[in-house]
Amino acid sequence: MRKILLSIAVFGLMSVSAAAQADPGDFIEPIMPPQSINLGMVDLGKKLYFDPRLSKSGFISCNSCHNLSMGGTDNLPTSIGDKWNQGPINAPTVLNSSLNLAQFWDGRAADLKAQAGGPIANPGEMGFTHTLAIGVLESIPAYVREFKQVFGKDKIDIDQVTLAIAEFEKTLVTPNSRFDEYLLGKKDALSADEMAGYQLFEESGCVACHNGAAIGGNSFQKMGVVEPYKTKSSADGRVAVTGKDADRFNFKVPTLRNVEMTYPYFHDGAANTLPEAVDTMARVQLGKKFTREENTKIVAFLKTLTGDQPNFTLPILPPSSDTTPRPTPFSK
């Protein structure tokens, strides 16, 4: 409980009961469209995001596991990587990930740029190396020209690649959810049940961790505050980054934006549905048991958090040249 209270304290020195009466804007802010975007870099980053040639197999791109047709996730408990490797943890959504205080469940990457290089070189994900990926890009004339146009340099390097992908990802915010319409003044944007669900969400303490523009993503919290969370996952959480035992089973609080689309839930992907996720959260984080009716209302509120999904033309990738190294999906 201490962590939750601390978190509340940070968020305005209010108690949970005060929170319930506060203006919602105090806890949850609407998502704003991205600012200061480099459009040339976005266009390049979009191509790279969809390009499976950044993987050893030529089959897996960023979009394979953070699928922009599916809420920026793969909708699988854990992801499928090179040679059908079963990943250790649920793929978090890329949507609104620019709002996170850090990237990955354990926050081991400081920002999107630092994150983007990880999966490319992870043997269980895209299975490639940065050097080989750069070699592929350098062999494709249209990429060479586009990198030069965007970065003004003669050589492509991994910093340019991850910077471009990160710039594209910064555009993947999802404003204009019905709840944001409500926050911005359209007081009838939510139905009575949805409003009641929002009140429960606030009063019960969910908002202690799920707050800010992303309704999450801005703190690390222990999974299982009141009651231990039982899981088959071996993920240790933030302790893997800090080495501090106090950070064991601490995970980045996931965003609740577009949560209707980002099933299954939790770092182990063990909860298939929103009613199940709400029930488990109430039990292990808050020591509460919602009635079926309360659960339904909270879920109704959560479904108002679905915003504008990515809206762009499918990128067309420049073809490989005769000298481009070919993918090796079936070799070691």
Added chain:
Amino acid sequence: MRKILLSIAVFGLMSVSAAAQADPGDFIEPIMPPQSINLGMVDLGKKLYFDPRLSKSGFISCNSCHNLSMGGTDNLPTSIGDKWNQGPINAPTVLNSSLNLAQFWDGRAADLKAQAGGPIANPGEMGFTHTLAIGVLESIPAYVREFKQVFGKDKIDIDQVTLAIAEFEKTLVTPNSRFDEYLLGKKDALSADEMAGYQLFEESGCVACHNGAAIGGNSFQKMGVVEPYKTKSSADGRVAVTGKDADRFNFKVPTLRNVEMTYPYFHDGAANTLPEAVDTMARVQLGKKFTREENTKIVAFLKTLTGDQPNFTLPILPPSSDTTPRPTPFSK
């Protein structure tokens, strides 16, 4: 050689030398935009084409192997299927596939609708069953509504699914290549080298099989007419469909539209580059050896066949419901 001459005969009772002097329109026609398209069905089919929930794993969609960012192919010699299964044959491009006389390399599917159901239920591709796929779709309210809107029926069935996917695929034609501009009257659309390459393509007999609007796709021909084609592939070709020994190693002639993007080449994906593919074709189909200069010119011509690539907004897929059966990527 008999097959080539026969093919020429069918195509206007002209000899190869007459062909060289003929109006190019006699052999190759420009691609026309699709007509009589059902737009509601296209929108639905586009979603289904991108939906990995039609696979057992929840990871593989039509677009995985016929990637519309990459010339409608996966740019791999043979495809990756469920559990990283190595497919037996090169994935043909879906672009302009509506122009093919039949689908698959051996023509075992009469049309796009008949083709679309195959990979879903193939254990080495999407690994699912039609019944399970329909169960998934029936559990997703937004799909239920959209199918009802498009087909006017209360139940979804596999015929509707494959019909919608086929209707979407009919839109995947690629008009407005530079060569089509030439055919339609822009006489300076091609450079001198590209024109010379086109002349060589005609005079050498390539056009005997690669003709029509798709510059291929309209006949089955033996792979290795003059000289046996050496391959590690065990694919038998059209004999698997007809049972006739004369059809052994007969394959559907692939389209040359967008051939710059559809590497690697041949049914076994053994040729990585266009110069290599042209060289091999000349040797085993025509008994010819092009000089390096001739090869370069033919390749330059082939690169004028890249037309307008698919141009549409990335589809957003309706989320699963609480009752949607979940994918099982790691179970048997």
